[in-house]
Amino acid sequence: MSESVQTEAGVLSRLLPYWKYDQHYLFHDDGKVTAGFELRGVSLEAYSEEQCLQFQEEVLSFLHVIPQKVSLQFVFQIRPSSPLLEMFSTYTSPEPFLDKVWKQTVQHYKTHSNIWHSRVFLFVTLVPETRKEEKTTWTKIKDILGGSSSTYVLRKTNMWRRSQTQRIYHVADQIKSALSQMQVNARELTQIDFDRYLYQQLNPRRAENIPYDIQFRDDNDNESYVREKITFSSLQRFPREFILDDYIHRVMSLKDIPQRQSLVSMSPLLQQREFPLDICVGVEACSPENILKELRRARNVQANLTTSGKKDEHAEHEHRILQETIHGLVEGEHKAFRTSYQIHFWGRNDLEIEEIETNLRSLVHQCSEAKELREEFSYPASFFGMLPGGFEKVRTKRALPMISSQTVSLLPLYQHPRGAAHPVVLFKSRCDELTGFDPFDPRLAASNAIIFGPTGRGKSFLAQYLLLHYTRIHAKMIIVDIGGSYRRLTELLGGVYIDLQADGDCSLNPFLSLRGELEPGYLGELAGVVERMVKDEGEQHLNRVQQHYIRKAIKLLYQENQDQLHFRGLYSCFEKLAQQSDDKDDRALCLNLAKRLSLWIEGEGGKLLCGSHHINFNAPLVTVDLAGIPPVGDLQAIVMQILATLIRFHVSHVDGPKIILFDEVWKHLGDPAAATVLDELYRTARKRYSSVISISQKLDDFLNPTIQTSIIQNSDIRFVLKTIEELPLLQKVFKLNVQELELIKGLRMRRGVFSEIFGMVGEEHSVLQVEVTPWIYWMCTTHPPELQLEKFYQFLFSEADLNQRISWLSAHFPHGITSDELESAKAVVKRERG
Known part of the structure; x- marks a missing residue:
């Protein structure tokens, strides 16, 4: 100088x-x-x-x-x-x-x-x-x-x-x-x-x-x-x-x-x-x-x-x-x-x-x-x-x-999306800038989200990453899943994991105790469940007289049988209506409805629908696993319809933020009656301070005419993982341009370091990087070798809880392991055990 x-x-x-x-x-x-x-x-x-x-x-x-x-x-x-x-x-x-x-x-x-x-x-x-x-x-x-x-x-x-x-x-x-x-x-x-x-x-x-x-x-x-x-x-x-x-x-x-x-x-x-x-x-x-x-x-x-x-x-x-x-x-x-x-x-x-x-x-x-x-x-x-x-x-x-x-050409008017000003979740851009995400960002027209990607691309990892962060806003969460992907998260957060089985202890009861009068909307949903149970397979709708007596029986149940709010109590109401009727046709109709209902009460799904232990959503996190429901008749569709009714009631009557997640359960949602309840859930989610997350590996799931309008039009948040085969359909469904398709094709991942997703959050479309700490990585991982290693550690250290297991694994293997590293990793665990 x-x-x-x-x-x-x-x-x-x-x-x-x-x-x-x-x-x-x-x-x-x-x-x-x-x-x-x-x-x-x-x-x-x-x-x-x-x-x-x-x-x-x-x-x-x-x-x-x-x-x-x-x-x-x-x-x-x-x-x-x-x-x-x-x-x-x-x-x-x-x-x-x-x-x-x-x-x-x-x-x-x-x-x-x-x-x-x-x-x-x-x-x-x-x-x-x-x-x-x-x-x-x-x-x-x-x-x-x-x-x-x-x-x-x-x-x-x-x-x-x-x-x-x-x-x-x-x-x-x-x-x-x-x-x-x-x-x-x-x-x-x-x-x-x-x-x-x-x-x-x-x-x-x-x-x-x-x-x-x-x-x-x-x-x-x-x-x-x-x-x-x-x-x-x-x-x-x-x-x-x-x-x-x-x-x-x-x-x-x-x-x-x-x-x-x-x-x-x-x-x-x-x-x-x-x-x-x-x-x-x-x-x-x-x-x-x-x-x-x-x-x-x-x-x-x-x-x-x-x-x-x-x-x-x-x-x-x-x-x-x-x-x-x-x-x-x-x-x-x-x-x-x-x-x-x-x-x-x-x-x-x-x-x-x-x-x-x-x-x-x-x-x-x-x-x-x-x-x-x-x-x-x-x-x-x-x-x-x-x-x-x-x-x-x-x-x-x-x-x-x-x-x-x-x-x-010189004006610097270009920036990567900043996202929500008060972030519940953090992502990174490719230019190493943070992007905030909040499902209840007031700039969003709808708070619902879609996560789409082929098998093995990290859909469940991303979902758990989001759910873990939603605890920061003290959100109540309900997860409906098939296969147990969220069992560890439920355990970590002290939630209730319900493994529904046809002969299990838990049962689904749509008839909830009410503090006030029976609301018309709730009455309609209950009537829809019962109608689905008593109509013949392939029958579109019951006639008006049958529908009238179903609603009348439900009203009678809530007026006179408050201590019997379940399907058996409804069966008794049908019998009581038959006894009170002076018209022989009406008596026959009520007895017929009672008989049809009894087929479910006494049939293969009896314990699932009429058991003594009714599930509820009072816990901060409730996960319902549908893997154990047998494909018997319309049992799966009825279970899903009851769940949808219970979830919608919960969303409508519980204060504070609510998160509802449906992961690969779309085959159970094809029934129009269940779709009607879901439509109400999706359309009113933002008004009810709730967000519905829909996850699938097939876009066709979202194109089912009975649910397409509900999901696509009422989800202002879309996360797409890397795919090539589904690009033409993606372009059609989400109206993507050529540049957006190229970005999806080029999404990258370094296991244990970061993974990229294409985010469409309101008007902001960009590539987002999920970069996590070792602890969060091990908490959210669904990689088979890593889950095997955790089970091995649990076998040797049975006294350790999930948080302790994750803490140890993340400290010793901060970037996870591959299949080839599994045996050497087990050797490290053995040495720790001594």
Whole structure:
């Protein structure tokens, strides 16, 4: 480094133009005023070519509404860690050991995972009104008021500030409205947001050690100038860099735009996640005459190069581009802009800053061969030019003349989906940014979810990963499964596991005790169950008289037989109705219904439907395994219909969040009566603060006409695992584009490290990575060798509970095991046993 010119902190504050706030607008001492927004950029990851072209047209339309005398600064920030981790830490679980699991998750992301966070800001600065060769309004006010009384000065100043506030309000509102047309969400910055942003930019090391909220925790000072309030650091200027708050800082500017302009021209730079940086794109609309002269001069230079005798393809390309640009401006097809593109980066020492610069130069060249210029002898102006309202400091030397189509390719409006602001579950993007997920996110139209994937792709793993996290919101959970995939999870969470068998101890009783009157909806569902039991196989519906007496018997059951709320009690009600009837046909009908019902009471499913031990859903987690139900007649369909009725009643009458999961049980749901109950469950899930998760390995399950409408249309959350065979059907069912299908084909997995899924959460479609701690991996695994190893450990250490088993296995085999490693892993367990 060459000899420095040191500036202490007090002088640093005087280098800044920031004066006062009025409402949420930042006033500069030269009369400019700045409004700020934080933007949620658009994810292009799953956009089709047509969608990209449409978005490009929307951005062009946005540029065309930028008024004169207004400069925009788009600031794209990349920082390590993520605020979503802090939000994730705010939830607690009912079990203390699970709180430890979540702390391990946060620590894992902080220490073992490469986590980054991107933010996009937009600063809109209004230049004071002035005419050519005239002073600004603010300058004239200061000259006129010289020597006036303080009261008069204050009154005139406030009048001017109110006028400027009204102007910036209308401009900011116009910009925000234009952003909304592109589906870009804009949150207006407050005074605190401005202070926090400037504090972090001007005091980078201090902000790491003393966050803004702590530094200004007791701040009540509204009288100080903004620049004095937020500057604490010293500044040292050198020819090639400057030192601010003990970090070495450099700025790099774009001196030549990408040769091929598109929405993704700068994506190599925007997607890097190896070091923090700021990218600032300054844009100011101007009249075409202001830049035509420069463009023609540049065109003539390139024309001379092309006719110099030696073929120069680059010059020919530049000449053609310039000629098209000039033609577009002359014909009025494009709007003229002055646009700057600056990259601010920093490091702790010379070696680190040199390495970052080398990587940055390589990345810039990958952006369609754009060319960069490292700033020298221009500090601190080039850095201050990236701060809010600082565009004029770089306009003359670094702003390039451009047309709207060229400016579009530089705007950093693209981010990976951030997901829910208050995450219950965390995923990662391919750019190592966290994405929050909450099934009850208010932005979602429906809270239900679909999980689809072929056998062995990890559907049950993903489901258990989600369910485990749902304990953080104290959700009540009901799982309906075939095969026992959730037995371990149920044991871990202290739930009730019900293994339904035709000759087992547990029975299904749809007749629940009620505190009030029998609701019409519940009465209809009970009547539907009974009708399904007493009608002949293949018969569509009973006649109206039969349906009437079924409802009448159920009402009688609840009125006079409260101590016999079961099928045997209903049988007695049919007999009682027969005795009370004076019509022989009605008596015969009631006796016939009683006889048909008795076939179920005394038949093969008798113990399942009329046993003494009735299942209930009072526990926080209840898992019902249907594997033991024999395919006898309509028994499976009736069991599923009763379950659906019980679940819907539970959802309607229990407070708090509820999660219902159906895993591969769709063959039992083909009956229209059961489908009707499910339709009600899916349609009213969000209103009832519940979420239904549907899992299948065959899309045909969701295309059954009796349930298709319920599931597909009422599920705003879809998780798709890697598949190739089902891609055509996926495209048809979920209306996916070619790019989304390619993403699904390319999903990756590293067992024990991460697995990828394609998530469609509301409007956000992207690839999500499930990255877990070793403990969560072993808890959710369904990999046969790993389950065998756990059983072997349980055999040798019978005194250990499930949590202890998982803790030991995750500590010794953090990434799981393969089939080839099973025997060696067993040997490790044996040595532990001694």
